[in-house]
């Protein structure tokens with residue numbers, strides 16, 4: 001693409017994606033909220049607050065003026081899920097109507113229980129929206145460790161173009177058209193990862209964790225089917241791939257949050273000042289599930305624990321003592 005790629009949000013993931021796009025040969029405009037931060041990053045060529053020890057690629061230009069993104073060929077939206085409506089609204093005011101917006105956040109809007117793609121389409125009804133998701137820790141990606149993700153857009157040709165533009169030697173982007181399936185995988189796995197972390201924190205063993213991943217995946221599949229996602233998508237990188245990664249590594253903020261809860265830390269302290277998307281999306285996820293009679297006992301248990309309605313031990317007890325049933 002001749003025009004630069006725009007990235008809105010210079011946290012860990014936005015900064016890693018900026019380097020990825022630059023390594024793929026694109027000029028990149030990396031937007032952040034404050035001029036001080038943009039100047040500091042431009043001067044030091046590192047984002048020490050969010051991605052310490054990683055040098056920013058020469059093709060990345062940090063800026064604090066959102067209107068600079070007007071010239072971008074596509075904009076990646078990489079701010080926390082609950083800021084999507086506000087950010088997409090601000091971008092709608094400055095972007096040409098045909099500039100694609102690629103959602104990179106993983107979540108569901110808490111206030112409305114809306115999927116993030118629907119939020120973006122509410123705000124920019126005629127503009128193309130895509131989703132980028134999959135098993136990818138920002139630090140791994142930024143260090144050039146091999147990573148594979150999925151990019152979906154209803155316009156399959158645009159999905160292919162965007163995937164090609166962002167793919168590089170260590171970052172492989174598959175493409176598809178199942179927008180809903182891809183975004184559901186990313187949003188739901190955060191909630192399930194909290195459960196896996198909590199079980200690990202309580203010292204309940206690897207077998208329990210594997211059972212939770214498998215039963216969590218069954219929930220994810222049921223939920224996605226009820227909301228129009230394709231089963232094949234959920235079995236791929238953005239579904240099973242991201243679920244396995246996030247449910248098995250303390251590098252995940254969602255897993256680490258659950259782990260600290262399991263160790264007995266309070267809900268307030270367990271986030272440790274980090275963004276934990278599963279806490280913002282858990283209630284919306286179970287509300288959507290109930291609305292279509294989708295059984296999601298693990299997600300329900302997480303929501304109960306987060307709401308202070310149940311302890312982890314009681315939640316495990318209740319999951320283990322549900323009536324015996326067929327596995328399907």
Ligand SMILES: NC(=O)C1=CN([C@@H]2O[C@H](COP(=O)(O)OP(=O)(O)OC[C@H]3O[C@@H](n4cnc5c(N)ncnc54)[C@H](OP(=O)(O)O)[C@@H]3O)[C@@H](O)[C@H]2O)C=CC1
Pocket residue numbers: 009010011012013014032033034050078079080081083087104105106107136137138139274275277
């Ligand atoms: N980190 C990872 O490995 C991955 C993250 N993701 C997803 O990407 C999204 C962002 O995560 P990540 O980059 O890790 O988060 P970080 O906490 O590292 O960074 C968050 C960024 O969002 C900005 N921000 C916070 N609040 C607002 C707001 N109200 N308006 C505008 N900008 C805001 C912050 O700016 P400021 O400094 O001004 O507060 C910061 O630049 C999440 O949905 C996450 O699930 C997806 C894949 C991998």
Ligand SMILES: O=C(CO)COP(=O)(O)O
Pocket residue numbers: 106134135136137190193242245246251252253254255275277
């Ligand atoms: O989405 C991620 C990896 O694919 C990052 O997970 P956490 O937000 O739990 O750190």
